[in-house]
Amino acid sequence: MAWPEAARGFVGTLLRDFPRPLGPDDAPPWSPAPGRLGSLSQAEAPAELAELARTFLGSRNAPPLLAASLIHAAIHDILQTDLNEFKKQSVEGEEAGDHEKEPLLDGGPLQRCFFNKLWDVCCKWQKQPPPPPKPLHRYLQVSIHATRNTRRKMEDRHVSLPEFNQLFGLTDDVDRAYFAVFDGHGGIDAANYAAAHLHVNVAHHKDLLKNPVEALRESFQKTDEMFLAKARREKLRNGSTGVAALIVGNKLHIAWLGDSQVMLVQQGKAITLMEPHKPEREDERQRIEALGGCLIYMDCWRVNGTLAVSRAIGDPLQKPYISGCADSASFELTGAEDYVLLACDGFFDTIQPFEVVDHVLEHLMQNKGDGLKTAERLVAAAKESGSSDNITVLVVFLREPKDIMSDCLRDPRSCSADDCTGNPLLNFFSSEKNH
Template sequence: RRAPLVLASALAYASVSQLLQMDLSEFRKPPGGQKDRDRVGQNEKQLYRLVLDAGDLARSFFTQLWNVCSQWQKQVPSAASTPQRQWLVSVHAIRNTRRKMEDRHVSMPAFNQLFGLSDPVDRAYFAVFDGHGGVDAAKFAATHVHANAARQPGLTLDPAGALREAFRLTDEMFLRKAKRERLQSGTTGVCALIAGSTLYIAWLGDSQVILVQQGEVVKLMEPHRPERQDERERIEALGGFVSHMDCWRVNGTLAVSRAIDLGDVFQKPYVSGEADTTSRELTGSEDYLLLACDGFFDFVPPQEVTGLVQSHLAWHQGCGLRVAEELVAAARERGSRDNITVLVVFLRDPQDLLEDGLREVRDSPSDLLEPETSTAQRS
């Protein structure tokens, strides 16, 4: 657990690679009993043959990990000691007043090492998933979306397409799991893949990501909500409807129009599992990325984020490690009762961002400051 991130990721990849060379049939897990076998159909019985016992598999994995560590004590492969870009990430998540914490997040700066990618393009992956109706779908997406993306043959040539396909596969996989285990949960999600100098975004639902560049918010995406004209038209064309019941909802139930499947097949295809994607070239002038769930963005507009971050950096002398905690507190103080998750990825040194902000204040025309001064004097 205390190993450097690159080394830990390389160890995990080497151990999994050895495990996958074994015959895994001994870990297959049959249906729990005759009742389960009678309940599933023939196609679902085929799915059970692919289910492995997690406990036995984990024990076998740790045996492989021990073997790899023993080998690497003599000679650590060069790939496990290759320097990589250092990322400063601040993340904070709270249950808030909800009964359960249904959010999940992923911070994976050592993406290449974890999946054994040896090309010269450095990659980092970050994601936030906002579950509803239970945490199962959010946990599943946080485990599988990046793994499905890494396995796509087109990851190197079409990263946006790989992310889109990863969401589709994860939705399909969770639908099978939900049927098998009678789950009734779903999740929205947003993920960011930085590959070299390009940022790729993929999302389902109303979790969002914003980019801040030279102190200005750059809008990257439009959340999937039923009141969006194109989403309403898509739902109605499929035979569904959008109605207002304290907020706009699909078929009077769900407040988002796209999500990893609920486990309720009657929500498909109105609630789509097809992600949208976008990309943007990074020039080096970008300040940071912020990924968050609706528990944050419903109470803190994107245009107010920069002021909150700058104030935090000024108060903490350019240290950004706890800025996500400050942003979560701001959303809660403004009335958010939902789960709140905020993940900030700094693309520049926070100390530089603080100095830029102070420089702008010093360079501001004095006449722009006079009204504020006179108001203070009057008060």
Template sequence: MMSAAPEKTELEARHVLDSLLREFPTPLGPEDSCPARLQSTGLSWEEVEGEGVEMGLKLLRDRNLLPILATTLMHSAIIHIHQLDISAFSNKEEPDQDEEEVVLLDGELVARSVLNKLLEVCRNWIKEPQFLQLPKQYLKVSSHAIRNTRRKMEDRHVALLEFNALFGMKDEKERAYFAVFDGHGGVDAAIYAATHLHVVLAHQEQFSAQPAEALRRAFKQIDEMFLQRAKRMKLRSGTTGVAALIAGQTLYVAWLGDSQVMMVRQGQVVTLMDPHKPEKEDEKQRIEELGGCVIFLGCWRVNGTLAVSRAIGDIDQKPYISGDADCATFELDGREDYILLACDGFFDGIEPSRVVHLVQEHLRDHAGDGSSVAETLVAAAKEGGSSDNITVVLVFLRDPQIILKEGQPQVGSENAGLDSKCPQAQGSSETTPQLIFSSVDKVNQTKDLTC
């Protein structure tokens, strides 16, 4: 039984699922319209899980199903889909394949199969509810995103507290995943990364033993997968990205480009990373050695076009725009207040040190309630002059009430011990102050930056 959740929650879950199954009392047939669709009409087999999960979770979450139950049901459904013969989804009007021989599957057939399996899993759960292991780790998320003055919203973000449930992980280590993707030249790359990166991460061979390396490789694989799609569909977009995986008492981060993650610990700003910018000497040298150039046109740009030096996608600018992420590992000791992930549009209008004041003021004004603090931060970045899309994901690692009670912080800056031998830990930019190296005992960090 669902003993890990209150009885009221179980009754509410039953009500949601009963309503869903009354809406779809029988499996969807070829003549029935799908209540939800995949993002792609044609997709590869390795894209099925990501798009299927995204579609199924949206269907359940739109009906306000408990997230831990939604992810558990989705995991059961997608496991069954993986056991089906790939030929069941073959596109009967399959276009000529390129030299990589990608087999494109019919998106409508995949969507119908995923939804039918999900409905079957829901029926089985109502007949025999399963035990749900609710996360014990304290994590609360506040997220907000605005288009701002831009014509289109090209950011995407992910907050997945139920990582273990979604991927059927049964060990004692609790995990949560967060990411921000800042698209450019269109939203396709950002949507793709937000849909697939956590799925690819969970299936990396190194995931259990070397999570940081798994995260770095997942970024690379997503870049390769999206470039394959970009070639098929003539897409030219790209996206920077930053992702954080909390596994037990360890934080793993990886990034491409100038989206960033920062940490605040007992009111002190902790630098976790150094963004990739074309004007950085190591990035400029890498680009020039490949035959490209970095020139100043209002800001520093690769080949006179993009203002970032690493990103997923950007097929026309490969290899100058690298798809190789950097990663780092940090041990958490319980004194950390929160981490914040954001696109460059946020840091264009807000210095990291000011984040501490803004969060503290918000908590004071809202009696320790941090649920809408991301909205306050986004508004402040806009008022600070940012005209770009702005996305903020703030993850509280401690109760905001405790943070509030500790009073006004002494704002300072700690560096989390970036390896000075790594070129990514050198230099400065307009949005990130020059790093000052501190002793390792200030922040327990495993040096894991990829140079």
């Protein structure tokens, strides 16, 4: 279906279901997670509202490019509104100190106003759809699967944004796509927050266009600082590891905190792109001890006897030992790359990178080159290998899965797993890494 017809069709259906804007006593047609939008700072509002809209429009099967464009237009309109009318009468978080007493917004009325902005955009687009968005030049197919597994709660979150440009109104001719996995510990608040805010901070970073890897790395720290302010207001204590990949043109940029990981498969060979932040890593041990912290072995090495990771978003009671400063790296994409995989430690604790290649190839052969359920197969493999943790796997195919399978069948030796020790790509990454 052509763009104008698809746009008119979707917004027409939405307007039939919601024939008028919300009144002051009407509930918005979504249910934010507990504690997400009771009150929030003005800086937090765009990301939180966009996340609500992404979930809402996704539940209605909105075409992703259309949903991203709708959200961008509605966020633009809400930011033209005087948000002072949504300020709460009392200021929360006074224990944080005078310099952090910023007026907070009342989430309820703000959500209603935002939905009405979204409704207004739909009314305009029903009459005159916007120009069609520019599709990506690069081939991307995304496979995602996540499971609570045997844990009592699911504390992982993930984000897949091939429509990054449309969500943020970037109209140049450069491909951009963003993917991330967050693994919460001690609660879900930090992972929820990072999943809503990190890509927004990247998009608004002053150096996104000229230095995207620095924008990605610094946005981790900004997200950490923003969450710590929320944690002080609301007495939150949890944290989250995170790994993000930003594809910009022919470059892959990655950044990470903790032990969630990203790996690349190139011509059937697994390439390690990063080293997780674990307390026993020599540079991490030295950093923690220099700050006055210690490492204690309790089934594994833990910072001050608590956390088994040494960097994360949040964890206010363990700062500065648990650092919010991310590492980052960049890699040039030549066209020979098969796929990028992001996953939490619930996957990588039981599946080695070289095993990923075998599992993916076997899945493609069994499914005649259909890659859509690849992540589901990998999650099942991790469970079969003994993982009891939450598991999230996000696979981004950079070539047609059928072509990947065909190449391996033509030359099986090209798909053998390699020991990455001494790989020249690792030397490249170590020189690019930012500490």
